[in-house]
Amino acid sequence: MTVKDRGKVINYVQMEFLSVPENVSLSRVAVASFAAQLDLTLNDLEELKVAVSEAVSNSIIHGYNNKPVGKVWVSVMRYEKELVIIVKDEGVGIEDVEKAMEAAYSKDPDRMGLGFVFMRSFMDEVNVESEPGKGTTVELVKKLELPKQSSGKQTPKG
Amino acid sequence: MKVKVEKVKDTLILRLKGEFDMLTADEFRSAVDNYFDGEKVKKLVLDIRKVSFMDSSGLGAVLARYKKISQLNGSMVIVGANPQVKKVLDLSGITKIIGIYEDEKSAMTGLS
Numbered sequence: 001m002t003v004k005d006r007g008k009v010i011n012y013v014q015m016e017f018l019s020v021p022e023n024v025s026l027s028r029v030a031v032a033s034f035a036a037q038l039d040l041t042l043n044d045l046e047e048l049k050v051a052v053s054e055a056v057s058n059s060i061i062h063g064y065n066n067k068p069v070g071k072v073w074v075s076v077m078r079y080e081k082e083l084v085i086i087v088k089d090e091g092v093g094i095e096d097v098e099k100a101m102e103a104a105y106s107k108d109p110d111r112m113g114l115g116f117v118f119m120r121s122f123m124d125e126v127n128v129e130s131e132p133g134k135g136t137t138v139e140l141v142k143k144l145e146l147p148k149q150s151s152g153k154q155t156p157k158g
Numbered sequence: 159m160k161v162k163v164e165k166v167k168d169t170l171i172l173r174l175k176g177e178f179d180m181l182t183a184d185e186f187r188s189a190v191d192n193y194f195d196g197e198k199v200k201k202l203v204l205d206i207r208k209v210s211f212m213d214s215s216g217l218g219a220v221l222a223r224y225k226k227i228s229q230l231n232g233s234m235v236i237v238g239a240n241p242q243v244k245k246v247l248d249l250s251g252i253t254k255i256i257g258i259y260e261d262e263k264s265a266m267t268g269l270s
Contacts, residue, residue: 021181
């Protein structure tokens, strides 16, 4: 993935876990807890949880074929103007990323192929890099609103 | 997630509580399909008022049960949905095919 210069990392957390369904809720709650320290609405946090849940579920279900055989990495980074979450696996990868991101693209009848639709709806940016046999990396970006300045010029004290 | 199942005549009432994701979708499937396969069920009431989180895995499990009951010429309704869950339901388009009601009593009237 082309690394975008987002400025200085103010804070970050990294997790590595086994590709089992139990870890989906753990990872989304961890990311939401991290994000709760920022100036985000409750609604934003709920949407973040869905996006992370989708990305991590994809790694487990598609990347590792729903088997407890691989590692998933979730990093959450706070920059001045953005919150960036990276979900990475070393699973089977995606042959056609464009196609995989379309709605209703799923090979499993019990799944709706809405994972990427939700990620795109709930995040400001979704970037995917994947190579068959090597794995997939999903980058989810939420823009942070800068704290509103009170009206009038601020004069330094002292 | 907790799944409470009640069967009244040919109506199956499912009351869910907790988070509905890929882990709990499996629990939901096995809890519900036991009833589907063994007994005559024509109507399904899915009470999700106490579901605090739902993603596309949960949605997929719901939609699959809808397909199943439709194949049996039955009908299905949903009760409740908190704002987060409602948003996910709306985005998926599921609310265009399955009616959502505020409580179980009014939901019963929506079953044909």
